[in-house]
Amino acid sequence: MKLPRRATASLAVTALALPLSVAAVAPAAAATVLVDRGWPPYSYGSPYGYGYSSPYSPTSSLDTSEATSEESTGLVTITTEIQYGQGEAAGTGMVIRSDGIVVTNHHVVEGATAIRVTVVNTGRTYPAEVLGYDATRDIAVLKLSGASGLAAVDTDSSGVSLGEDVTAVGDAGGDGGSLTAASGTVTDLRKAITVSDEQTGRPHRLRNLVEIDADIIPGDSGGALLDSEGAVVGMNVAASSGTANITGYVIPVKRVVRIADAIVAGDSTVGAIRLGYGAFLGVSLSGTGTTLAAVLDGGAAGDAGLAAGDTITSVGGTPVTTYTQLRKAVARYAAGDRVRVTWTDSSGTSHAASVTLGQAPVA
Numbered sequence: 001m002k003l004p005r006r007a008t009a010s011l012a013v014t015a016l017a018l019p020l021s022v023a024a025v026a027p028a029a030a031a032t033v034l035v036d037r038g039w040p041p042y043s044y045g046s047p048y049g050y051g052y053s054s055p056y057s058p059t060s061s062l063d064t065s066e067a068t069s070e071e072s073t074g075l076v077t078i079t080t081e082i083q084y085g086q087g088e089a090a091g092t093g094m095v096i097r098s099d100g101i102v103v104t105n106h107h108v109v110e111g112a113t114a115i116r117v118t119v120v121n122t123g124r125t126y127p128a129e130v131l132g133y134d135a136t137r138d139i140a141v142l143k144l145s146g147a148s149g150l151a152a153v154d155t156d157s158s159g160v161s162l163g164e165d166v167t168a169v170g171d172a173g174g175d176g177g178s179l180t181a182a183s184g185t186v187t188d189l190r191k192a193i194t195v196s197d198e199q200t201g202r203p204h205r206l207r208n209l210v211e212i213d214a215d216i217i218p219g220d221s222g223g224a225l226l227d228s229e230g231a232v233v234g235m236n237v238a239a240s241s242g243t244a245n246i247t248g249y250v251i252p253v254k255r256v257v258r259i260a261d262a263i264v265a266g267d268s269t270v271g272a273i274r275l276g277y278g279a280f281l282g283v284s285l286s287g288t289g290t291t292l293a294a295v296l297d298g299g300a301a302g303d304a305g306l307a308a309g310d311t312i313t314s315v316g317g318t319p320v321t322t323y324t325q326l327r328k329a330v331a332r333y334a335a336g337d338r339v340r341v342t343w344t345d346s347s348g349t350s351h352a353a354s355v356t357l358g359q360a361p362v363a
Contacts, residue, residue, distance in 0.1 A: 062215040067169045067179035072120045074153030075179060075224060076102055077171045080112035083361055084296060090174030092223035093117065093142065094232065096155060096260060100126065100147025103260050104222030105237055106133045106140040112362045117144055120179055121151065130362050132263035132275040138206060138237050139256055140362075141263040153224060155253050157231040160186050160210060168216045168248055170223025170236055179223070184214025184248070193238060193249055209249045210234050216248040225250045279333040280360035283312075290326050301341070304353040309346040315339060335359040
């Protein structure tokens with residue numbers, strides 16, 4: 001099954017793999033993140049997709065070619081399971097260390113509960129976990145389980161100049177096959193774009209991006225922007241949509257490496273880094289209170305006997321009466337922690353149990 005692409009940013013900007021939607025806010029361009037997010041029914045649009053207000057049309061004429069083996073070296077395709085099987089998403093990533101450290105966009109893995117990464121030039125697939133991310137800069141770092149001796153991309157670049165020839169490489173279309181190369185030139189070095197989360201509506205700006213006139217589309221998120229020598233000068237993040245000429249947006253490689261190095265070192269003081277996974281109770285709520293709309297089978301709450309219609313009254317001894325209070329109470333713990341939860345069922349009977357918190361989807 002071909003997965004829906006993660007969007008890139010656009011002037012009606014679309015993110016290439018991020019839950020962002022287009023919002024034109026002067027003086028910044030509005031862009032779409034280039035993500036192939038496959039929520040049921042595996043289509044672009046509300047309420048889940050990022051930047052899908054102007055989805056890529058597969059009938060569009062694109063100035064691209066199949067990436068060569070050299071252009072594909074160190075690149076991976078990424079497929080994620082979203083919210084415990086509610087959907088799938090696809091994007092691209094880059095190996096930056098031979099022991100399986102991979103960088104990609106945060107929006108490629110946002111909401112993921114399982115991640116599979118395939119090394120393009122070998123075809124080998126690895127399960128992966130998120131070491132950390134900086135959502136404000138749209139950068140995430142993955143660790144491939146059992147990986148060693150991988151070819152890494154060359155990030156030793158001094159950057160790019162206006163008018164320089166570049167090539168954007170990624171899994172355009174998110175089908176997990178051979179990569180696509182899109183040639184173009186650098187048209188701006190400090191571009192700002194505005195995207196908004198389709199689930200919350202909150203606008204978010206990505207600043208100081210490299211702008212290119214290359215045909216990058218959903219699925220290219222997390223892929224490489226190469227200079228004429230084949231060195232990586234940036235990471236694809238967004239592209240324009242709804243116009244005949246596509247404009248791409250790229251995070252400079254020095255920023256990517258700086259954030260990635262801090263995450264690998266376990267340093268959360270750089271940028272807005274969050275390390276690892278949060279704790280997860282495994283429930284969804286009805287309204288703004290703490291009454292459960294649904295309970296995840298096999299999750300912490302389900303294993304403890306909670307069911308839809310129950311109302312949680314405390315977590316770890318902290319009383320909770322609202323969604324916000326419950327979220328904050330759970331956020332104080334880490335995945336694997338044991339915590340006492342109290343609740344009342346639909347008949348008003350009180351219950352209590354100690355639960356082992358699970359691993360939350362990537363926030």
